[in-house]
Amino acid sequence: MKLFERxxxxxxxxxxxxxxxxxxxxxxxxDQDCCENFGYYFQEADGTKLxxxxxxENAFFTLKHKDVSISDEQWDEWYGIAFEIKLQTGEMIWFTxxxxxxxxxxxxxxxxxxxxxxxxxxxxxxxxx
Numbered sequence: 001m002k003l004f005e006r007x008x009x010x011x012x013x014x015x016x017x018x019x020x021x022x023x024x025x026x027x028x029x030x031d032q033d034c035c036e037n038f039g040y041y042f043q044e045a046d047g048t049k050l051x052x053x054x055x056x057e058n059a060f061f062t063l064k065h066k067d068v069s070i071s072d073e074q075w076d077e078w079y080g081i082a083f084e085i086k087l088q089t090g091e092m093i094w095f096t097x098x099x100x101x102x103x104x105x106x107x108x109x110x111x112x113x114x115x116x117x118x119x120x121x122x123x124x125x126x127x128x129x
């Protein structure tokens with residue numbers, strides 16, 4: 001599994017991408033807008049945030065995902081979605097993308113599987129946080 005950021009020089013803006021060996025991916029709009037806090041983090045199955053990115057070698061998405069919500073008085077709105085990952089050790093963790101803002105700012109995301117020769121990804125989902 002690889003985590004990488006595509007920078008604005010690509011012509012499509014900044015994008016955070018996480019893709020596994022089966023070509024299952026999460027892509028996330030990573031362009032900063034005014035008055036927001038957005039990003040990603042990894043967490044254990046019990047919800048504990050990891051202090052650093054885990055070793056993603058030979059890790060795979062399980063295709064499970066869930067909405068994530070917290071209450072934060074600093075921001076009017078908070079949205080997040082988490083995607084389950086199975087590490088090489090067998091441990092399950094979650095990759096969470098989020099956006100906290102005071103309105104009018106959103107970040108699109110895509111989740112699916114690239115299939116060689118197909119015009120669009122298999123089991124494709126997209127949304128906005």
